[in-house]
Amino acid sequence: MSALLEIDDLRVTFGTRYGEVTALDSVSLHVDAGETLGVVGESGCGKSITALSVMGLIPQPPGKIAGGSIRLNGEELIGANPARLRGLRGGDVAMIFQEPMTSLNPVFTVGDQIAEAIMLHQNVDKAQALKDAIALLDRVGIPSPDARARDYPHQLSGGMRQRVMIAMAVSCRPKVLIADEPTTALDVTVQAQIFDLLNEIQRDFGAAIVLITHDMGAISEMADRVAVMYAGRVIEEASADDVLDYPQHPYARGLIDCIPALGRDDHRLAEIPGVVPPLHLLGAGCAFAERCAHKQDRCGLEKPLLAAHGHHPVACHGIEEGRI
Numbered sequence: 001m002s003a004l005l006e007i008d009d010l011r012v013t014f015g016t017r018y019g020e021v022t023a024l025d026s027v028s029l030h031v032d033a034g035e036t037l038g039v040v041g042e043s044g045c046g047k048s049i050t051a052l053s054v055m056g057l058i059p060q061p062p063g064k065i066a067g068g069s070i071r072l073n074g075e076e077l078i079g080a081n082p083a084r085l086r087g088l089r090g091g092d093v094a095m096i097f098q099e100p101m102t103s104l105n106p107v108f109t110v111g112d113q114i115a116e117a118i119m120l121h122q123n124v125d126k127a128q129a130l131k132d133a134i135a136l137l138d139r140v141g142i143p144s145p146d147a148r149a150r151d152y153p154h155q156l157s158g159g160m161r162q163r164v165m166i167a168m169a170v171s172c173r174p175k176v177l178i179a180d181e182p183t184t185a186l187d188v189t190v191q192a193q194i195f196d197l198l199n200e201i202q203r204d205f206g207a208a209i210v211l212i213t214h215d216m217g218a219i220s221e222m223a224d225r226v227a228v229m230y231a232g233r234v235i236e237e238a239s240a241d242d243v244l245d246y247p248q249h250p251y252a253r254g255l256i257d258c259i260p261a262l263g264r265d266d267h268r269l270a271e272i273p274g275v276v277p278p279l280h281l282l283g284a285g286c287a288f289a290e291r292c293a294h295k296q297d298r299c300g301l302e303k304p305l306l307a308a309h310g311h312h313p314v315a316c317h318g319i320e321e322g323r324i
Helices: 047-055 082-088 110-121 126-139 158-169 188-205 216-222 240-245 250-257 297-301
Strands: 005-016 019-031 036-040 063-072 093-096 176-180 208-213 225-230 233-239 307-309 312-314
Touching: 005 047, 019 036, 019 047, 019 063, 019 208, 019 225, 019 233, 036 047, 036 216, 047 063, 047 093, 047 176, 047 208, 093 158, 110 126, 110 158, 126 158, 158 188, 176 188, 188 208, 188 216, 208 216, 216 240, 225 240, 225 250, 233 240, 233 250, 240 250
Parallel strands: 036 208, 036 225, 093 176, 176 208
Antiparallel strands: 005 019, 005 063, 225 233, 233 312, 307 312
16 A cells, blocks of 8 residues: 655755755655654754655745655645645645744734635635634634634744644644644743644544654654655664664764763763755765764765665665674
8 A cells, every 4th residue: 555645766956056956865755644754854954845845835946846756645746736736735735834933924813824724625614714713723722712713923822823833734634744843942841732732633633744853852752753864865764663772874873862861871962073064065975974983985985875774774884884
């Protein structure tokens, strides 16, 4: 049985002052109904570009989908009619954006914004859509939903705005829900509430969730499977337990080591040295090579391919050669 969402060999480029740079390099992912796929990596690794590609929201120009395939329930999205994509967005695939304050329209009430999404995809009038919007606000745990529906985004706290975004995203019961850093800038108590809400919605609606994050704690809380991305490529993919317990790629190991833990003998926080290289400076070899303690000559000359080694697929010459 095919996956609900399948991304195969996706390549996305952007025109810049340095020429054309590759933002996504042969990215392949899939997620099934009722499953949560965690996509993890540092800022700039390509997580959000992957999500925007699925939603058909890559600005063209300067962006361009240079190759590959994105299939939703077997239907190809790349090259689809714009009207068809608008029909799918919200109804079949929806996205919770990273910053609700900039994603919500400041001049419309939150009730009107949720109702608009409902009217676009369901055959109901505005009165019924507003009634449904209030029910959704109640569903996502916003107190006094009748009153809050008449509020503007600036009148709500960050956690409440994020709940509004979730209510809007699930208003038409999408098959795939993409959550792009859904707990950014929220305190840990509200983060836990948002994760509980997403889990509850998934149980009730059976949606597939793609959770985009740089937080390995969020991955351990939410994900069934994990894809680790670096510099526009997937470098490791496996079940959440395998990635958390048996990380193979040096970058994935570094992400795990950076998680604070009680009982460590060394009380200093671990770090991954260096920074993600600019996309226009990527060479022919492994993008992580300059930050890797296991680098050898081949690493700087030849790009490693994602292939099964040990516990699960990983893109690393050192793992392939058995020296890590």
